[in-house]
Amino acid sequence: MCDPSYHTAKGIRPTNIPLKHLYIAPSPVCNNVQNKGVGDGLFASRGFEAGTEISSLERPLIAALSQHCYDDTCANCLMRTMDDVYISDGEQKKVAACTGCRYFRYCSKTCQKDAWRRIHKLECKRLAGAGRMFGPAMVATMEVLLLRRFGLMSDDTWEAVLRLESHFEDMRTGMKSDEMRRLGRNETDFEDMLGKIAGHTMLLSDVYGTFSKEFVENMYSRITTNALTLITPTFDPIGTLFDPFLAHLNHSCSPNAYIVLDGPRVSLRALKPIAKDSELFISYIDTTFPYSRRQAELKAHWFFSCACSKCQQGPALTEDKFLIAPKDMTSKVKETADLIIKNERFAQFPANYVGQSRDEKRVAAVQGKAFHIYDATCQADIAYQGCTETIEDGVRWCKQSGLFPVHRQPYAALRDELIVEKLSQGAFHTAFQHCTKRYRYISPILYPIPWHPVRVVQTFTMAKLANYLSSEASLLSPEADPVSVEMANQGINISIIAWMLMKEVSEVVGKSHGEESRFARTVKREYDSMMVAIRSEPYGEEMCYQMVPEQREGLAKMADWLEY
Ligand SMILES: C[S@@+](CC[C@H](N)C(=O)[O-])C[C@H]1O[C@@H](n2cnc3c(N)ncnc32)[C@H](O)[C@@H]1O
Numbered sequence: 001m002c003d004p005s006y007h008t009a010k011g012i013r014p015t016n017i018p019l020k021h022l023y024i025a026p027s028p029v030c031n032n033v034q035n036k037g038v039g040d041g042l043f044a045s046r047g048f049e050a051g052t053e054i055s056s057l058e059r060p061l062i063a064a065l066s067q068h069c070y071d072d073t074c075a076n077c078l079m080r081t082m083d084d085v086y087i088s089d090g091e092q093k094k095v096a097a098c099t100g101c102r103y104f105r106y107c108s109k110t111c112q113k114d115a116w117r118r119i120h121k122l123e124c125k126r127l128a129g130a131g132r133m134f135g136p137a138m139v140a141t142m143e144v145l146l147l148r149r150f151g152l153m154s155d156d157t158w159e160a161v162l163r164l165e166s167h168f169e170d171m172r173t174g175m176k177s178d179e180m181r182r183l184g185r186n187e188t189d190f191e192d193m194l195g196k197i198a199g200h201t202m203l204l205s206d207v208y209g210t211f212s213k214e215f216v217e218n219m220y221s222r223i224t225t226n227a228l229t230l231i232t233p234t235f236d237p238i239g240t241l242f243d244p245f246l247a248h249l250n251h252s253c254s255p256n257a258y259i260v261l262d263g264p265r266v267s268l269r270a271l272k273p274i275a276k277d278s279e280l281f282i283s284y285i286d287t288t289f290p291y292s293r294r295q296a297e298l299k300a301h302w303f304f305s306c307a308c309s310k311c312q313q314g315p316a317l318t319e320d321k322f323l324i325a326p327k328d329m330t331s332k333v334k335e336t337a338d339l340i341i342k343n344e345r346f347a348q349f350p351a352n353y354v355g356q357s358r359d360e361k362r363v364a365a366v367q368g369k370a371f372h373i374y375d376a377t378c379q380a381d382i383a384y385q386g387c388t389e390t391i392e393d394g395v396r397w398c399k400q401s402g403l404f405p406v407h408r409q410p411y412a413a414l415r416d417e418l419i420v421e422k423l424s425q426g427a428f429h430t431a432f433q434h435c436t437k438r439y440r441y442i443s444p445i446l447y448p449i450p451w452h453p454v455r456v457v458q459t460f461t462m463a464k465l466a467n468y469l470s471s472e473a474s475l476l477s478p479e480a481d482p483v484s485v486e487m488a489n490q491g492i493n494i495s496i497i498a499w500m501l502m503k504e505v506s507e508v509v510g511k512s513h514g515e516e517s518r519f520a521r522t523v524k525r526e527y528d529s530m531m532v533a534i535r536s537e538p539y540g541e542e543m544c545y546q547m548v549p550e551q552r553e554g555l556a557k558m559a560d561w562l563e564y
Contacts, residue, residue: 014156014159014160014163016156017156017160017245018057018245019042019055019057019245019246019268020055020056021044021045021046021048021054021055022042022043022044022045022054022055022245022268022280023042023043023045024040024041024042024043024245024248025040025041025043026039026040026041027039027040027041027250027279028279029041029250029252029279029307029308030250030304039165039250040163040248041248041249041250041279041280041281042245042246042248042249042250042279042280043277043278043279043280044274044275044276044277044278044280045276045277046276047273047274047275047276048270048273048274049270049273050270050271050272050273050449050511051269051270051451051510051511051512052269052270052511053267053268053269053270053514054257054268054269054270054274054280055268056265056266056267056268057243057245057246057265057266058264058265059264059265059266060241060242060243060246060264060266061144061147061153061157061242061243061244062140062143062144062223062240062241062242062243063078063230063239063240063241063264064136064137064139064140064143064230064239064240064241064242065078065104065136065230065238065239066135066136066230066237066238066239066240067135067136069238069239070103070104070105071095071105072095073095073105073238074093074095074105074106074107074108074111075104075105075106075111075115076106076107076111076112076114076115076264077107077111077263077264078230078232078238078261078263078264079093079095079107079263080232080238081093081094081095081107083232083234083236093107094107095107098112098120098124100124100125100128101123101124101125101127101128101130102128103124103127103128103130104120104127118152119143119146119147119152122143122146122147122150122152123142123143123146123204123205126142126204126205126206127204130204134200134204136230136239136240137220137223137224137227137240138197138200138201138220139240140223140227140240140242141197141201141216141219141220141223142201142204142205144161144219144223144242145201145205145207145210145211145216145219146205146206146207149205149206149207149210149211157244160244160245160248161222161244163244164222164226164244164247164248165222165225165226166218166219166221166222166225167221167222167225167302167303168217168218168221168222170225170303171221171224171225194217194220194221195213195217197217197220198213198216198217198220199213201216201220202216223240223242225301225302225303226242226244226247227240227241227242227247228240228241228242228243228246228247228259229241230261231260231261232261233260233261233262233457233513233517233518233519234457234460234461234519235453235454235457241261241266243266246259246266246268249268249280249281249282250279250281251281251282251283251284251285251298251302251306251308252281252282252283252306252308252309252310253283253285253287253294253306253308253310253311254281254287254308254309254310255271255281255282255283255287256270256271256272256274256278256280256281257269257270257271257274257280257281257282258271258282258283258453259282260453260512260513260514260517260519262513262514262517262518262519263518267513267514267517268280268282269453269512269514271449271452281308284298284301284302285297285298285301286409286413287310288319288409288412288413288446289319289409289410290315290319290320290367290408290409291311291314291315291317291319291320292315292350292351292352292353292354293351293352293371293409294306294311295311295350295351296349296350296351297351315354318407318445319408319409321405321408322363322403322404322405322408323402323403323404323405323408324402324403325359326354326355326357326359326360326362326363327359329359329362329363329366329401329402329403330402333362333366333400333401333402333403334359334362336366337361337362337363337365337366338362338365340365340366340368340369341361341362341365344365344368344369344372346368346369346371346372347361347364347365347368347369348364349368351371352364352365352367352368352371354367363403366397366401366403367403369397370394370397370398370401370404370410370411370414371410373390373391373393373394373397373410373414374394374410374413374414374417376390377390377391377394377414377417378417387421388418388421388422388425391414391417391418391421392418394410394414395411395414395415395418395564396564398410398411398414398564399411399563399564400564406437406441406442407441407442407445407446412438412442412446415434415437415438415442416438418434419431419434419435419438419461422434423465428465428468428469429469429483429484430483431465432462432465432466432469432483433483433558433561433562434562435458435461435462435465436462436555436556436558436559436561437559437562438458438462439458439459439462439555439559440555440556440559441559443455443458443459450508451508451509451511451512452512453512453513456505456508456509456512456513459501459504459505460502460505460509460523462501463498463501463502463504463505463526464498464502464526466494466495466497466498466501467495467498467502467526467530469484469494469498470494470495470498486561487558490554490557490558491550491554492551492554492555492558493547493551493554495533495534495537496534496544496547496548496551497551497554497555498530499527499530499531499533499534499544500548500551500552502523502526502527502530503527505523505527506523506524506527509523509524
């Protein structure tokens with residue numbers, strides 16, 4: 001709890017913040033080694049029930065797309081041509097490039113005009129001819145500087161940007177550590193790299209004489225350490241989101257809040273009940289990962305040791321448990337682990353730490369290899385050739401080691417990747433089988449809250465897939481035969497399953513995403529059209545309801561069809 005009349009850790013508390021029901025105040029989690037408050041957080045000025053919206057922004061200060069999204073995403077409303085969450089009434093949208101810079105694309109004249117008025121008029125000429133060489137963090141830095149330099153950013157907002165910790169020195173030291181290398185940062189000398197980025201940014205934003213190079217370097221560092229991932233409503237990463245007020249949200253591995261996006265609209269929602277004047281925490285990382293990995297990621301990217309309620313319990317929770325004791329690994333797995341220890345540096349990374357005994361070090365090596373594969377697949381923005389095989393190797397490795405329960409990371413995360421890959425290849429039946437495993441054995445453990453937004457999105461994907469499998473088109477898929485024949489033999493009625501899953505989603509989407517969100521409207525539309533189909537079934541609606549328990553059982557059994 002915090003008294004709102006306090007000054008903040010960084011001086012006077014800003015009062016003009018555009019986030020309703022929230023205030024900035026010193027956070028008890030941000031203490032230095034002398035136990036002195038060094039950081040602020042966001043606090044609720046009233047109580048909130050779980051599953052409700054705490055506050056929102058119609059758009060954050062900066063929403064910068066990743067390069068791989070330029071061609072299929074509107075740079076203003078963030079509508080994706082690939083993503084039917086946004087495409088109302090089945091209308092396929094297109095995006096057209098700005099004829100000035102040919103850098104960004106827009107879905108309509110209205111979006112183009114809106115972007116022009118907000119920021120694009122300042123950057124269009126500067127980006128023309130620049131190719132697509134700049135990552136989202138650099139574009140975000142350039143936009144922040146341009147907005148300030150040309151008077152489009154208020155003093156309050158600028159002050160909020162400046163009060164954020166830049167972590168410049170931490171970044172300089174951290175860049176050279178093993179952990180950063182493990183996380184895929186290249187080994188280019190940090191100062192050289194940052195100097196180049198600052199040089200480009202200054203050139204692009206025309207700020208020579210306004211800001212020093214050192215200031216711009218600090219700003220880049222400040223934005224990268226305080227930005228959030230720009231996501232779609234279904235949590236696909238599409239770029240970098242920076243907003244100086246939202247950036248005051250601190251982290252917990254057991255968060256009480258989360259952020260969902262609806263186009264550019266940011267909604268901060270309560271995952272747990274929130275008492276008046278309590279601090280809001282979101283998670284910066286995947287909190288289903290084991291303790292050492294969480295600690296290492298937070299240290300490497302955000303430069304702190306997490307002491308949240310979950311981390312205080314150390315590696316003793318579900319996220320860390322293996323199926324067997326280290327000494328009970330088979331001799332074959334132990335031999336392979338010894339080879340990994342001899343040849344691979346990742347076996348010793350703190351992120352994989354399990355314990356000091358010989359067998360625990362072997363477990364760390366086995367886990368290290370699984371995470372090494374997972375990291376490699378995540379770093380590929382777009383699928384690379386052989387990506388599926390790599391992911392399948394990872395999934396098999398977890399299974400064959402005998403160590404990982406099906407929900408233990410990175411086994412579960414590798415399966416998520418595999419589902420995405422299989423869907424993109426049109427291997428819909430295999431993708432569905434993996435979804436059934438996830439639905440039965442994984443999501444309820446990793447996300448025990450039934451309306452947890454990740455769980456809701458996963459069930460939505462599965463419902464859509466089931467609906468597609470119930471169509472005749474799916475039977476044309478080359479792999480359809482063995483699986484669909486087996487489904488028929490086992491009495492699986494995929495139309496009923498699709499409807500049952502979409503019903504489940506429609507009942508909770510208001511809590512996870514908000515009733516008014518475009519995602520909730522899409523779910524409702526999908527459910528309504530399935531309902532029409534159900535009503536026209538020859539055996540009638542009543543009979544469909546009666547079939548649900550049996551189909552639910554069939555679906556549960558399907559989760560065991562796959563070997564791994
Ligand atoms: C996005 S900022 C959050 C706002 C920040 N506290 C401030 O006052 O500017 C992220 C930084 O806040 C601090 N932080 C966030 N969560 C923390 C936690 N659970 N424990 C300690 N420090 C934390 C770290 O310094 C981290 O790099």
